[in-house]
Amino acid sequence: MTVSSAPGKLYLFGEHAVVYGEPAVGCAIDRRARVTVERRDDDRLQVEARDLTLDGFTVEYSGGANDQLDVNVPTPLVEAAMGYVDGAVEQAREAAGAPDAGLDLIVESEIPLGAGLSSSAAVIVATIDAAARELGVDLPAEEIADRAYRVEHGVQDGQASRTDTFCSTVGGAVRVEGDDCERIDDIPDLPLVVGYDGGAGDTGELVAGVRALREEYDFAADTVGAIGDVVRRGERALAEDDVEEIGRLMDFNHGLLSAIGVSSRSLDAMVWAAREADALGAKLTGAGGGGCIVALDETPGAQTALRYTPGCEDAFRAGLDRDGVRAEG
Ligand code: MEV
Numbered sequence: 001m002t003v004s005s006a007p008g009k010l011y012l013f014g015e016h017a018v019v020y021g022e023p024a025v026g027c028a029i030d031r032r033a034r035v036t037v038e039r040r041d042d043d044r045l046q047v048e049a050r051d052l053t054l055d056g057f058t059v060e061y062s063g064g065a066n067d068q069l070d071v072n073v074p075t076p077l078v079e080a081a082m083g084y085v086d087g088a089v090e091q092a093r094e095a096a097g098a099p100d101a102g103l104d105l106i107v108e109s110e111i112p113l114g115a116g117l118s119s120s121a122a123v124i125v126a127t128i129d130a131a132a133r134e135l136g137v138d139l140p141a142e143e144i145a146d147r148a149y150r151v152e153h154g155v156q157d158g159q160a161s162r163t164d165t166f167c168s169t170v171g172g173a174v175r176v177e178g179d180d181c182e183r184i185d186d187i188p189d190l191p192l193v194v195g196y197d198g199g200a201g202d203t204g205e206l207v208a209g210v211r212a213l214r215e216e217y218d219f220a221a222d223t224v225g226a227i228g229d230v231v232r233r234g235e236r237a238l239a240e241d242d243v244e245e246i247g248r249l250m251d252f253n254h255g256l257l258s259a260i261g262v263s264s265r266s267l268d269a270m271v272w273a274a275r276e277a278d279a280l281g282a283k284l285t286g287a288g289g290g291g292c293i294v295a296l297d298e299t300p301g302a303q304t305a306l307r308y309t310p311g312c313e314d315a316f317r318a319g320l321d322r323d324g325v326r327a328e329g
Contacts, residue, residue: 001036001037001038001134001329002036002037002038002130002131002133002134002327002329003034003035003036003037003130003327003328003329004034004035004126004127004129004130004133004325004326004327004328005032005033005034005035005126005325005326005328006032006033006121006122006123006125006126006129006168006169006324006325006326007028007029007030007031007032007122007167007168007171007321007323007324008028008029008031008032008033008110008111008117008118008119008121008122008168009026009027009028009029009117009118009121009122009163009164009167009168010026010027010029010116010117010118010192010194010285010286010292010294010318011024011025011026011116011163011285011286011294012025012026012027012173012190012234012238012246012250012294013025013227013230013231013234013249013250013253014026014163014227014228014230014231014234014253015163015257015285015286015287015288016206016207016210016224016227016257016260016262016287016288017224017225017227017228017231018161018163018176018177019159019160019161019207019210020214020224021177021178022177022224022225022227022228022231023175023176023177023228023231023232023235024161024163024175024176024177024231025173025174025175025184025231025234025235025238026118026163026164026167026173026174026176027167027172027173027174027187027190027192027320028167028168028170028171028172028173028174028320028321028322028323028324029117029192029194029318029319029320029321030318030319030320030321031110031111031117031318032109032110032111032122032126032321033107033108033109033110033111033119033122033123033125033126034107034108034109034126034328035105035106035107035108035123035126035127035129035130035131036105036106036108036130036329037103037104037105037127037130037131037133037134038103038104038134039101039102039103039134039135040102040103040104041102042102043100043101043102044102045086045089045102045103045104045105046103046104046105047082047085047105047106047107048104048105048106048107049081049082049106049107049108081107081113081119081120081123083155084120084123084124084127084151084152084155085105085107085123085124085127087124087150087151087154087155088123088124088125088127088128088131088147088148088151089103089105089127089131090151091128091147091148091150091151092127092128092131092132092135092137092147093131093135095128095132095135095137095139095143095147096131096132096135096136096137098135101135103131103134105127105130105131107123107127109122109123112196112200112291112292113200114200114201114202114203114291115196115199115200115201115286115290115291115292116201116284116285116286116287116288116291116292117194117285117286117291117292118164118167118168118286120152120155120164121148121152121164121165121167121168122168124148124151124152124165124168125144125145125148125165125168125169125324125325126325128144128147128148128151129144129325129327132144133327141169141170141324141325144169144325145162145165145166145169145170145181148165148168148169149162149165149166151165152164152165156203156204156207157204159203159204159207159208161176162176162179162181163176163181166181167324168324168325169324169325170183170324171321171322171323171324171325172184172185172187172320172321172322172324173187173238173320175235184235184238186239187238187320188238188241188243189319189320190243190246190296190320191243191296191297191298191317192294192295192296192317192318192319192320193274193279193294193295193296193297193302193303193306193315193316193317193318194285194292194293194294194295194315194316194317194318195270195273195274195292195293195295195306195309195312195314195315196291196292196312196313196314196315196316197264197266197267197270197290197291197292197311197312197313198313198314199266199290199291200289200290200291201262201264201286201287201288201289201290201291202287202289203286203287205289206262206287206288206289207287209260209261209262210224210260210261210262213260213261220259220260223256223259223260224260226256227253227256227257230249230252230253230256231253233245233249234246234249234250234253237249243280243296244280246280246281246296247279247280247281247282247296248280248281249281250280250281250282250283250294250295250296251275251281251282251283253283254271254282254283254284254293257283257284257288262284262287262288262289263284263288264288264289264290265311266290266311266312267284267288267290267291267293269309269310269311269312270282270293270306270309270311270312271283271284271293271295273302273305273306273308273309273312274293274295274297274302274305274306275295276305277297277301277302277304277305277306278297278299278301278302279295279296279297279301279302280295280296280297280298281295281296282294282295282296282302294318302315303315303316303317
């Protein structure tokens with residue numbers, strides 16, 4: 001039996017714009033997905049998903065990446081998560097040269113599904129690492145990140161950046177621009193607070209919406225470019241440990257994301273609740289449409305205010321996780 005875990009992440013700056021070649025900065029947080037893998041005697045896969053902020057359920061199926069799951073999966077989100085697991089197992093089997101290896105998997109996660117905290121990347125990365133090790137191969141981090149990106153890219157119809165999968169693999173803070181991914185080593189410890197509205201956005205639809213706006217309006221394309229400018233200033237503020245400037249730029253980034261249509265009433269309500277409680281800045285994180293915001297606040301104020309904000313289901317402090325994927329057994 002082999003167990004691996006990988007962290008979720010949030011975007012400090014640059015989601016959506018990163019899809020068009022602008023830079024983005026993300027950081028891994030101390031909430032993880034954990035995958036347990038055990039070799040079977042046959043060629044079947046059995047996946048048991050637990051604690052995916054949904055009722056536990058078991059899926060059993062056989063075969064490879066494109067097989068239909070002829071089971072009752074409770075929601076489209078969980079069905080999507082199973083697609084990621086299936087793709088990740090295919091990558092591990094390919095890496096190990098064992099295309100027909102049967103496996104039992106247990107997937108557990110502390111990261112809400114589809115809510116902007118890279119739950120899918122964490123599940124993919126942990127699955128590839130655990131399944132490959134169970135099949136006798138220790139993959140280097142670059143290969144795990146690359147294979148995980150291929151899975152996300154495939155499932156999301158080519159509309160994924162490398163940020164989530166790279167960050168979940170290497171941990172810490174990362175900078176991504178196109179295919180260039182690097183770790184930012186001198187990141188300050190930021191006082192991050194996450195607000196979660198209990199919902200999720202449809203990443204594919206949201207990315208397609210931004211694409212359509214960019215094609216229709218020059219000023220929408222300029223807005224995406226302006227997000228890139230905010231990211232570059234944000235990188236400077238991070239290097240100078242200028243937390244107040246980081247907060248101001250997060251506010252700016254949220255305004256630009258709103259302008260391209262990816263915020264929502266509940267995300268805006270949480271952003272404003274955090275700001276009114278004197279957070280240094282607040283923005284949505286991830287694809288938007290629902291899910292999570294991230295605020296910067298050294299005091300308990302924003303977290304308390306979020307807890308009393310209608311539409312906010314949970315508010316918690318998020319620590320930077322400097323570990324990426326790791327063996328748990
Ligand atoms: C989704 O987590 C963030 C997007 O920028 C897409 C991506 O980077 O893959 C919308």
